[in-house]
Amino acid sequence: MEKEALVLLPGTLCDxxxxxxxxxxxxxxSNPIVCVLNKEATIEEMAERVLDEAPYRFALAGLSLGGIVAMEIIRQQPERVTRLALLDSNPTRPRPEQRKSWAELRAMVEAGHFQQVVQQRLLPNLIHPSRQVDHMLVSTIMDMAETIGPNYYLKQLHAVSLRSDYREGLRDITVPTLLLVGKDDTVCPPYLHEEMSALIKKSQLVVVDKCGHLSTLEQPEAVTDALQNWLRRKCHA
Structure with a gap:
């Protein structure tokens, strides 16, 4: 049997x-491929590029920013997505306090303090408190951030600041859907995923213990197990 194409979308400052x-x-x-979201300045444009580069039919998984783009992809061309996984994602519009925080981060980056932003403002919120001293994990996150760099980070900030509210459209999703979140994710908390689960008919909610926002790195085995089960679900079930 031919394996299903799987498009994986990373989050902000991730590759x-x-x-x-x-x-x-x-x-x-599956046949997994990664589309890094760092070239466009809006969620809609990011989704359009993924659709241009992806096979015609594919399974789709996104984390954080990647999850937001995944929701936009299934809004634009739902017939192309065979199944959907939203990891540590947020379907709502930005809150005023988020916009204020992002404006501060933008100013810091434009003033040349990109590394300070990543280390002092972002990293403490991205992973579980117990993993803040995990050198290998922290090094991986810092390396991804350096690879993306300040210019593309500013584009990603701009994109999320203009994102839509996708909650109403979630009711129209009919494909098998996995909603996965770290139990201790403070960026996209579990209650957001509970709300999405109530809106999406064929959804399964998985909450990962001892895990913050970057679940694929913090608890890779648990996330991979959940994705394997999701990929084995029959699409007509």
Whole structure:
């Protein structure tokens, strides 16, 4: 049987390393590829580029910014998505306090303090408190951020600041959907995923213990197991 194409979308300041464990362990049930979201300045444009580069029919998984773009993709061309996984994602419009915080981050980056932004403002919120001293995990996150760089980070900030509210459209999703979140994710908390689960008919909610926002890196085995089960679900079920 031909394996299903699987498009993986990373979050802000993340690249293919975010999906390292999944790329290594999902090849028995899929053909995974990563589309890094760093060239366009709106969610809509990011979604359009993924659709241009992806196979005609594909399974779709996104984390954080990647999840937001995944929701836009299935809004634009739902017939092309065979199944959907939203990891540590947010379907709502930005709150005023988020816009204020992003404006501060933008100013810091434009003043040349990109590394300070990543280390002092972002990193403490991205992973579980117990993992803040995990040198390998922190190094991976810092390396991804350096690869994306300040200019593309500013584009990503601009894109999320203009994002839509996708909640009403979630009711129209009919494909098997996985909603996965770290139990201790403070960026996109579990209650957002509970709300999405109530809106999406064929959804399964998985909450990962001892895990913050970057679930694929913090608890890779648990995330990969959930994705394997999702990929094995029959699409007509």
């Amino acid at each position: 293919e390393k975010l999906w390292k464990h999944q790329l290594e362990h999902l090849t028995d049930v």
